[in-house]
Amino acid sequence: MTLPKIPRISRELMACRVAAEIQPGHVVHLGPGLPEMVPPYVLPSRGAVFHSGNGVLGFGPRPEHDIGDAQLVGSGGRTVTLLPGASIVDQATSFGLLRGGLVDVGIVEASQVSETGDLVGPVEMDGGMGSHAAATDVAEGAKLVIAMMEHTTRNRSPRIVTRTDYPVAARGCVDLIITDVAVIQVTPQGLVVREVARGWNLSDVQAITDPHLSPAPDMGYMSFWMMGGDLPSKVWKSGPEAVADIPDGATILMDGFAGPGGMAQYLIRSLREQGAKDLTLVSNTAGIANVASFGTPPGFLTIDHSLLVESGQVRKAIASYPVSPRPSQPSAFEQAYKQGDAELELTPQGTLAERIRAGAFGIAAFYTPAGAGTSLAEGKETRTIDGREYVLEQGIRADYALIRAHKADTLGNLVYKGTSRNFNAVMAPGARITIAEVDEIVEPGMLDPDAVVTPGAFVQRVVQRPADFQPYEPL
Known part of the structure; x- marks a missing residue:
């Protein structure tokens, strides 16, 4: 040529x-x-x-x-x-x-x-x-x-x-x-x-x-000029502003296993005030903190998923531990379920974590031995691999995730504190829009790159919990 x-x-x-x-x-x-x-x-x-x-x-x-x-x-x-x-x-x-x-x-x-x-x-x-x-x-x-x-x-x-x-x-x-x-x-x-x-x-x-x-x-x-445009900010002024666009029927990821320090309680309360209905909550619990106390002061209830259940906003929960640890004190979700006001999809806790991870990372479904041969496998495809029975589980990709972290930078990078990492770090990549509630927001470069658990690419909005916010409500 x-x-x-x-x-x-x-x-x-x-x-x-x-x-x-x-x-x-x-x-x-x-x-x-x-x-x-x-x-x-x-x-x-x-x-x-x-x-x-x-x-x-x-x-x-x-x-x-x-x-x-x-x-x-x-x-x-x-x-x-x-x-x-x-x-x-x-x-x-x-x-x-x-x-x-x-x-x-x-x-x-x-x-x-x-x-x-x-x-x-x-x-x-x-x-x-x-x-x-x-x-x-x-x-x-x-x-x-x-x-x-x-x-x-x-x-x-x-x-x-x-x-x-x-x-x-x-x-x-x-x-x-x-x-x-x-x-x-x-x-x-x-x-x-x-x-x-x-x-x-x-x-x-x-x-x-x-x-x-x-x-x-x-x-x-050929043109080598870059077009103009402003870098969109991930920092939102308030919880109500950050959850304002959550529509009726949304699927929401929400931690519930790490105690008050691991739940996005400011965002939960903001969502109750916002009023979106027919929500599907994906969480290992469906709100047990306020019956299990988790260190709640006498005369108060911990803010958890129950706020949304009691206000009639929850249609369904996908959870692994949806019942109260105290049979004499049923949770709000238990009562709603028994009355026919809410649906439940029960899934093993490890399977739930893997379903969220799979949905986040583009994996439509996977096989797991957990639940094989039990009622949890009813209606699901099963397959025998190397002589062991496996159940096909679907990945979960949510519309929103309301997560709790300790610190964020303005790019959305997150670090956690103690057991608050729990499901929060698993859920952060798993939604179209992830909203992080944090104690402190810092400038880029102030978080050690090796200490960042959730990269900012997974986080679309960051909200600082107000200094005077109390994660409890009076009885």
Whole structure:
């Protein structure tokens, strides 16, 4: 193939052009290789959170001379720096972030992309050896997938092809291709050229591309400018404001096992005042703190789920321990259930935790031996694996989670205190909107990245519990 003798943009400019696609507050997964060059070109004021397959959330540019902390390594094997507000998670959580749909932009270095958006990850082009690495997870979970690559191989072959020559990491996943000569949109109608490098035209790009290219109506030269926009704040002024949009019929995750210190009591009371009805509460209990006391002063009741039950707002509970530990003092939910005013889906406590985790991390269902052969398995699919019976349980993905933590920074990173971590840390990733009630809110960089339990990517709203708030109500 004869290549046009026109200068191409550098890898640095390619990274700069990719950076222009990142909006304020975006969570961005960067695959190894070229994508790791992007962070320096995104203004810190935009608040983008860069995510690595190694578990880093909030990494910055490479250290000077590539000499840095050997304990902080990106997925490409080079040392990285941490930005204020960074956190570090394990592999399951890292890729759960992707599968759970919480990554706004996934940037991968591609070896080939087909005209329908099929992605081939890193491949040794001569021998065909390669690895999908994280590309399959990125392709499945990111809301926008950008393939970043040089337009042709060292052998002058097109990388944008009609059909791929190598096993694909994912099919139909690429939304945007950014190369050293063009920005190309993948659409159901075919490939559309949005921009070309200065000095290039559509015919030049077509000459080194297999499938047909169509020009966008406003096709022009590559733009490296970032659009404006303010970083959305996660800090809300009050509990009532934070829960104001919870609608009737919502499914809500809510801890109930860690005592008063582990329940979002300010948010619970705010939700009672807000009045949403027909709620489904997912909790290990359905409100037993005010009958079990948990250190409540005499003459008072602890604020718990019972407030919502007594006000007629709860239609159903999915719980593992919905009864009072004192038979002579039934909980509000027990009474509502016996009167036919509320439904109950009983599930083992470990299974409940796993159902929440599965729903959070994009796993539709899983097999567990817990409950096999009992009434808990009635109506559910069972399977014998290696001679043992298992029950198929569905993941739970909620609309909202009302959780309790000790501290948060303004980016939503959370640390817990004592047993308050309990179900709160499990539930935080498990909802479309997670609202955290905390004792203190600090600036990014004031929480140790290694101490952060819940990364801010899982948290959409943060509310500080008022200093004069009492987690009790008089009898």
